[in-house]
Amino acid sequence: MKQVALPNTDLTVSQLCFGCWGVASDFHWGDRIEEESIQAMLAAVDSGVNFFDTAPVYGDGASENLLGRVMSNNNLREKLVVASKVPPAKMKPEEVVAECEASLQRLQTDYIDLYQTHWGNQEIPLSDSWEAMVKLQEQGKVGHIGVCNAGLLHMDDVTDLQKPITNQLPYNLLWRMIEDMILPRCREDEIGVLVYSPLMHGMLAGKYKSSAEVPDGRARSRHFTTERPLARHGEPGCEEETFEALRQIEEIANGLGREMADVALAWTIQQEGITSVIAGARNEAQLRDNVARIGNPLSADAMNVLDDATEKLMEALGPNPDMWDGGENSRYR
Numbered sequence: 643m644k645q646v647a648l649p650n651t652d653l654t655v656s657q658l659c660f661g662c663w664g665v666a667s668d669f670h671w672g673d674r675i676e677e678e679s680i681q682a683m684l685a686a687v688d689s690g691v692n693f694f695d696t697a698p699v700y701g702d703g704a705s706e707n708l709l710g711r712v713m714s715n716n717n718l719r720e721k722l723v724v725a726s727k728v729p730p731a732k733m734k735p736e737e738v739v740a741e742c743e744a745s746l747q748r749l750q751t752d753y754i755d756l757y758q759t760h761w762g763n764q765e766i767p768l769s770d771s772w773e774a775m776v777k778l779q780e781q782g783k784v785g786h787i788g789v790c791n792a793g794l795l796h797m798d799d800v801t802d803l804q805k806p807i808t809n810q811l812p813y814n815l816l817w818r819m820i821e822d823m824i825l826p827r828c829r830e831d832e833i834g835v836l837v838y839s840p841l842m843h844g845m846l847a848g849k850y851k852s853s854a855e856v857p858d859g860r861a862r863s864r865h866f867t868t869e870r871p872l873a874r875h876g877e878p879g880c881e882e883e884t885f886e887a888l889r890q891i892e893e894i895a896n897g898l899g900r901e902m903a904d905v906a907l908a909w910t911i912q913q914e915g916i917t918s919v920i921a922g923a924r925n926e927a928q929l930r931d932n933v934a935r936i937g938n939p940l941s942a943d944a945m946n947v948l949d950d951a952t953e954k955l956m957e958a959l960g961p962n963p964d965m966w967d968g969g970e971n972s973r974y975r
Contacts, residue, residue, distance in 0.1 A: 643690030643933065646917055648807050649832040651786060653755065655693040655723050657911055658936045660686045660929075661838065661922035662694055665708050666701030670859040676708065678925040683712050685926040687721065689933045695810075695836070695920050697727040697760055698745055706748035714750045723755045727790060728771065730761035735774035742778050757784035758810060761791050761973050772800040788836075793963065793974035794827055801831070808917065810836040812965050814846060815891055815906050815952050816865065816884060819963040825915055834917035837910055839965070841921065846906035848892060853881040863965045875968035880958035890951035898944060907935040909948050
């Protein structure tokens with residue numbers, strides 16, 4: 643497993659980050675078997691993955707609790723780089739401090755390596771939240787601070803106080819909006835990009851052949867019609883373009899003699915400015931697959947063909963980087 647340094651730090655992380663959103667049962671991922679999640683996490687460490695990303699909103703604290711138990715029971719804390727986040731509904735400075743303390747307890751540790759804002763809060767200036775995070779860093783409760791889902795204005799707001807070392811963003815072959823402005827800014831400012839949803843909730847793993855097969859919990863994104871029960875974006879969606887892009891990606895992967903998920907992960911990690919790709923695994927077998935995929939690069943020609951296959955979908959989706967909220971409700975600033 644290749645290790646890379648987060649920009650302008652001595653913090654070294656694996657190119658594959660274990661995403662802990664799906665280690666606990668919830669409305670998005672469905673039921674999870676805890677023992678299988680634990681085995682996947684341990685297999686990740688055995689495979690050279692040292693980077694684990696979680697958040698309080700994942701399973702209402704269950705994700706952090708499970709990661710904390712796994713680290714404590716296996717003496718792993720000093721071997722791992724742990725990232726967590728401030729809940730978007732708890733962004734007042736005093737709430738940021740309280741939420742950090744709660745995360746520390748659930749994780750059974752006295753420091754978090756990378757503490758991040760999860761989303762902005764329209765009622766609270768991000769700079770106010772960021773100032774509290776800087777103080778937590780000064781106190782040694784967090785090692786480094788970063789942002790998630792931050793557009794240019796939010797990055798400007800926090801950079802005036804202290805530049806974030808990372809911006810965690812959605813990015814994959816079906817969701818390339820950050821290429822327009824956010825990714826170039828991160829490259830220019832030497833802010834590491836941590837990619838989430840690299841397989842678009844299983845769609846790029848070939849799990850679904852039509853929109854009807856996608857469970858409601860995973861069909862909330864702007865790819866799908868707003869008529870899906872859990873969708874809130876208020877847009878018509880672009881299901882036809884999405885599944886045509888998937889058909890082309892699968893055809894390209896077959897021509898390369900590779901699985902679609904293999905090609906999708908390789909495409910993402912090879913993009914300039916991407917530091918680490920966050921991918922979850924519901925069991926050890928999925929984890930082993932992800933480890934193999936991340937180290938199998940694509941040719942320049944294959945990268946270009948994949949770009950072309952998704953251009954019409956990108957045009958249909960438009961520039962908004964928010965997967966779940968459309969129009970003026972987009973949380974990106």
